[in-house]
Amino acid sequence: MAEIVRVARRELAAFFGSPVAYIFIGTFLAVSLFVFFWVDAFFARNIADARPLFEWMPILLIFLCAALTMRMWSEERRAGTLENLLTLPVATPRLVLGKFLAALGLVAVALALTLPLPITVSLLGPLDWGPVIGAYLAALLLASAYVAIGLFVSARTDNPIVALIGATLVSAAFYVIGSPALTSLVGHGGGEILRLIGSGARFESITRGVIDVRDLYYYLSLTGVFLALTIHSLERLRWAEPEANPRHHRRWTLVTGLAVANLIAANLWMQGVTGARADLTEGRLYSLSEATRTYLDQLQEPLLIRGYFSAQTHPLLAPLVPQLRDLLEEYQIAGGDKVRVEIVDPQQSPELEREAGEQYGIRPVAFQTATKYQAAVVNSYFDILIKYGDQYETLSFQDLIDVKVRSEMNLDVRLRHPEYDLTRTIRKVLQGYQGGGDLFANLSKPLTLKAFVSAPDTLPEPLPGLRADLESILGELQSQSNGRFSVEIQDPTAGDGTLAETIQAQYGFEPLVVSLLDPTPFYFYLVLEDGARSVPVPLPESLDRSGLSRSIESAIKRFAPGVLRTVALFAPAPKPNPFGMGGSTGDDYSLLRQTLQDSFNLRETDLTSGQAPEDADLLLVVGPESLDEKQRFAIDQFLMQGGTVILAASSFNLDLTGGAIGARKIDTGLGDWLAHHGLTLESSLVLDPRNTPFPIPVQRDLGGFTVQEIQTLDYPYFPDIRGEGLAEDSPITAGLGQITLNWSSPITLNATKNAARRVTRLIQSSEAAWSSDSENMQPDFEVHGALGFPRGEDRGRKLLAVAVEGRFDSPFAGQPSPLLATDETRPESDSDENEDAESPQASRPPVISSVIDSSPESARLILIGSSSFLGDTAISLANEATQSRYLKPLELVQNAIDWSLEDRGLLSLRGQGQFGRLLDPIGREARLFWESLNYLLALGGLALVYALHRRARARRARYHAAILGQGGQ
Helix, strand or coil: CHHHHHHHHHHHHHHHCCCHHHHHHHHHHHHHHHHHHHHCCHHHHCECCCHHHHHCHHHHHHHHHHHHHCCCCHHHHHHCCHHHHHCCCCCHHHHHHHHHHHHHHHHHHHHHCCCHHHHHHHHHCCCCHHHHHHHHHHHHHHHHHHHHHHHHHHHCCCCHHHHHHHHHHHHHHHHHHCCHHHHCCCHHHHHHHHHHHCHHHHHHHHHCCEEEHHHHHHHHHHHHHHHHHHHHHHHHHHHHCCCCCHHHHHHHHHHHHHHHHHHHHHHHHHCCCCCCEEECCCCCCCCCCHHHHHHHHCCCCCEEEEEEECCCCCCCCCCHHHHHHHHHHHHHHHHHHHEEEEEECHHHCHHHHHHHHHHHCCCCEEEEEECCCCEEEEEECEEEEEEECCEEEEECHHHHEEEEEEECCEEEEEECCHHHHHHHHHHHHHHHHHHCCCCCCCCCCCEEEEEEECCHHHCCCCHHHHHHHHHHHHHHHHHHCCCCEEEEEECCCCCCCHHHHHHHHHHCCCCEECECCECCCECEEEEEECCCCEEEECCCCCCCHHHHHHHHHHHHHHCCCCCCCEEEEECCCCCECCCCCCCECCCCCHHHHHHHHHHCEEEECCCCCCCCCCCCCEEEEECCCCCCHHHHHHHHHHHHCCCEEEEECCCEEEECCCCCCEEEECCCCCHHHHHHCCEEECCCEEECCCECCEEEEEEEEECCEEEEEEEEECCCCCEEEEHHHECCCCCCCCCCCEEECCCCCCEEECCCCCCCCEEEEEEECCCCCEEECCCECCCCHHHHCCCCCCCCCCCCCCEEEEEEECCCECCCCCCCCCCCCCCCCCCCCCCHHHCCCCCCCCCCCCCCECCCCECCCCCEEEEECCCHHHCHHHHHHHHHHHCCCCCHHHHHHHHHHHHHCCCCCHHHCCCCCCCCCECCCCCHHHHHHHHHHHHHHHHHHHHHHHHHHHHHHHHHHHHHHHHHHCCCC
16 A cells, blocks of 8 residues: 555656646636536526536546546656566556556545535525535546546557547547437437446436445446556556566456456446435435335325336436436335336337326327427327326326526426425325225224204204204214214203303304394204314205215314315406406416315315305415405304414505506405404515515616616515525424515514414514505616615514414404394305205205304414415516526415424425525625635635645755755765
């Protein structure tokens, strides 16, 4: 080892004793910085990662390593010093390893001088250091392979130029073999083999932050093969000596051949080692989480996951297929015999293609490809089928990928978050299958239904018949439950009234009446309990057997984990365009509706009947305006029953039509109701200097001629929330990373009324934010400077979203139910599908209503001070500004729903997309500062290396002078 180190030190001294080291390091740093800041436009990407630094590394190292090694052996041969070197008492392998370590050490120094770049990124945003560590390791491994190739080619010639060209060609061949340009020509099977051979594909695998022993061994074997060939080539030069032994030559050749063969063959054996890897990414993005394994453990029947991928597909999609295939293999390993994974090409099998189209609605998509030479259209499949029992769901390429536009002709296409997408879909088919099967199969505790119902002779019509139906339904459920469901029917009017007082104190149940003209009290309440919590069962609006059965079954499902939940959505319908040109004038929440439908049973309601749908597990109210008393009562009583209400509301209504931003103050109809619960939605909007730039219309005066144009400018009404503005202790916002709340109204908390409840400040603005009640949303940069709006005096953090848990008291307590009318019939319900046409009371059943005075401790109220941030218009503006798929608002709602329904599994999976976290917003001056700083640091590092070299040379000169002064040699 000492001899290897001495050889390496001699070579390093030779590097630094000439301009080679400085040219190499200077070129490496200059190209890296240029690519990072200019080619890949780091600040334009707006992503806190160091990926641009390493994307060009495989190509850059080809030329630099070839230039570094071209003289290491060829110059020795050309100058005639190789013979003297080989006659030294140092073994040839030690000479080769010494030169190899010297060249690799110089590359390591150059890589170390690029560390200011990821450090800068970490200062500008939340950098995930796992991929950075993996990328540096991958760069060293790749450089070692290229250096070994360069040494081998240099040892085969005495011309440095030939060595440079030869090393470049061989290294480039290994890179091109696994590139998409070549693998896309041979289909998935052949392409996978080429990717296993190619150096670039392995490099990309490690730079993700996943250290796989197969990738490590590939580079080590490639390095070992060419070092062995280099040693053999140098040994062959000794064989021309007269005293050479032919048998010794043959042994050398045989040993070298066996070593090379074993190094190559071991790669094939290593492909079966799938579990030896380390995921360095924050949150273990590329490893199956416990949430995924939990859902797979719930499988009772085989789960089929079939990937439909065409051999000929778009070149940007082709590299994603191996990543999906590797992930699906992880699912198969984790699920064991319960999971079957298939990868098929429908275009190679007419039967599979017909089945995919007819049974699952999977059809090829026409992708258009274009180069400067030709344009073409490729019809290909990029879909995944997940089937469990009779339930199935499909994921298309639009569900699986994210696209970020770097420039007009440069797109960045990556998997969005494949594990979350797959696990979410598995959960949906699993819950759909379980929900349609045995109601009691997944109960963790036995259930008891307590029915507080008056005697039949005291009940008004049609409740006596409904009571009989109730007894019949409960009897059937008991017989199906195998002892896991019991029933208690009691009459609160019987006895001394103790039971009536008990249920009033415990559940808030008051006597019911049919109308204010007939105030005869009676009881008809149902409650499900499992010993830990209670869930009231609402009476169906139709007051028939089928509606009552659905209500009871829905309540039972709330206690069963793994059953698909129902979300009731109140959202304004799109307003028709008054000009008859199609489209709408108001915000359309189609993306929100589609997102909810992908994960839950979605029930839309307008709440005009005064009741939420009886099978709803959660009530989501978006954009309320001028709600009437019945609608407020529906929201209130849903909360009083222990449910969760999520309100996304603002005091302003925004209109983005007509080429300008218009706003008007509105009354949500919930002001007094929120104030009763200690919450106030202020009649103003929040402006924050820390905001997200968005494209907005700007008017310019050109000599009396007004021009309106779209510019991407800072807009204070779009607060950019991240870091300390998001509650780290809440699963709703902990993994969100960043969100923009468009046109948000501040929320004020009444500490006295919320003293006994748990309050979580989910989202808050920066400390420099202020509020304004102006309806003018158009910025004026000439009058108010860069922000475009006057700064307010009430600066400080503004609360934009809050979650409140605990016991709530109804503002309707002690009052007659708003649903009871004195002289009018029941209005038409918003749940017509629940009406049973065969029932004699289906057309006009009487209203049975009372007021639940207070809620159990399980009640939850989440208030978000904006509704427009969930609209399609705001999301499309964000997509246009960031040139990527921005879905943070939908993630926030999904997190809130999963947390409310206590389905925490997917919360750990849903988080940052594969494009990484966003940078903190900075101005142009700050960007120039950081760019200049990194260039100065690179120059400083180069100057430091040069200074150390000068010092070492001066030390050696003094040492030599001292020896010569003593007459030494």
